[in-house]
Amino acid sequence: MIVLGIETSCDETAAALYHSEQGLLAHQLHSQIPLHAAYGGVVPELASRDHIRKTLPLIRATLAAADCLPQQVDAVAYTAGPGLVGALLVGAAIGRSLAWSWGKPAIGVHHLEGHLLAPMLEENPPPLPFVALLVSGGHTQLVDVRAIGDYQLLGESVDDAAGEAFDKTAKLLGLPYPGGPQLARLAQQGHPGRYRFPRPMTDRPGLDLSFSGLKTFALNTLRQAESEHGTPLPQQLRADIALAFEQAVVETLIIKCRRALHATGHRHLVLAGGVSANQRLRQGMAEVLAKEGVTTHYPRPEFCTDNAAMIAYAGWQRLRLGESEPLSFKAKPRWAI
Ligand code: KG4
Numbered sequence: 001m002i003v004l005g006i007e008t009s010c011d012e013t014a015a016a017l018y019h020s021e022q023g024l025l026a027h028q029l030h031s032q033i034p035l036h037a038a039y040g041g042v043v044p045e046l047a048s049r050d051h052i053r054k055t056l057p058l059i060r061a062t063l064a065a066a067d068c069l070p071q072q073v074d075a076v077a078y079t080a081g082p083g084l085v086g087a088l089l090v091g092a093a094i095g096r097s098l099a100w101s102w103g104k105p106a107i108g109v110h111h112l113e114g115h116l117l118a119p120m121l122e123e124n125p126p127p128l129p130f131v132a133l134l135v136s137g138g139h140t141q142l143v144d145v146r147a148i149g150d151y152q153l154l155g156e157s158v159d160d161a162a163g164e165a166f167d168k169t170a171k172l173l174g175l176p177y178p179g180g181p182q183l184a185r186l187a188q189q190g191h192p193g194r195y196r197f198p199r200p201m202t203d204r205p206g207l208d209l210s211f212s213g214l215k216t217f218a219l220n221t222l223r224q225a226e227s228e229h230g231t232p233l234p235q236q237l238r239a240d241i242a243l244a245f246e247q248a249v250v251e252t253l254i255i256k257c258r259r260a261l262h263a264t265g266h267r268h269l270v271l272a273g274g275v276s277a278n279q280r281l282r283q284g285m286a287e288v289l290a291k292e293g294v295t296t297h298y299p300r301p302e303f304c305t306d307n308a309a310m311i312a313y314a315g316w317q318r319l320r321l322g323e324s325e326p327l328s329f330k331a332k333p334r335w336a337i
């Protein structure tokens, strides 16, 4: 069975073809980062318009790359939410219409289910059950994945998502959008120990998280440092702040993941979502958990951030369970996993 996946929930347009026996056949992605960079964040209307321009050409390019004809596609999976409603509507309308015109089933996929199943596309996929840490620009969640489609939310951020905190702190440090990877790069030059940020909500039991305080702490640290060392702050001190911030996020996430693993008794952890591309997080988590007999799994870096390979895969899993959409299509900007 060949599933065409379409992703348009935010600022990436993507298409992919997943074959149930041969695996991923092809995937293509167009990033809107340059389009939104001038505004310092995603402009929803510009995102929708760009998805309209790019989705069909990307689907054509993906079919060509896989040497696949439209009539060989057995089903269409599109991201139905959560995300920006206008952006979602583009992928949903195109996906549903193509499936109808080809006489094939369509399935609306949960974007976060796509992220948490993304490591299944790798060489050594995680065995079920596992704990998943979803860390993206919009979500920070710990999920007990017992089976495909059987997800229990264990905890989530009560305010900002981890990626959002990365992006906002990066902006404070004068780094361009999207700030997460830029901040991580700056932190590589940082001296450890010059600054220390708190580890929010780790001093009490529970699996919820909070990241908005770290961003405020970064602002206060920056102001204090500027009053002592002048504005603009020397590059080394900016790097030291970036490192202290990154270490705080990483350590907090590690503490919470250990708790979630103890609570569930699972031996495998999946890191997914844009922030799971962060090297300090990947290495730190794997190192700490290996000592406890837990294996950490992550997607290849390009499948940590938004992509259609994960949507095609999650769609195939749903179709296997006998699910499909009626002739109407759905776009759900808010949708609990
Ligand atoms: O999953 P994703 O592509 O989009 C959402 O669904 O949100 O995640 C994007 C987020 C952004 O906040 C971005 O700054 C962050 O992931 N991110 C990173 C890194 N790469 C991407 N944050 C920290 N370190 C990175 N290397």
Ligand code: ZN
Pocket (backbone or CB within 6 Å): 111, 115, 136, 273, 274, 305, 306
């Ligand atoms: Zn995402």
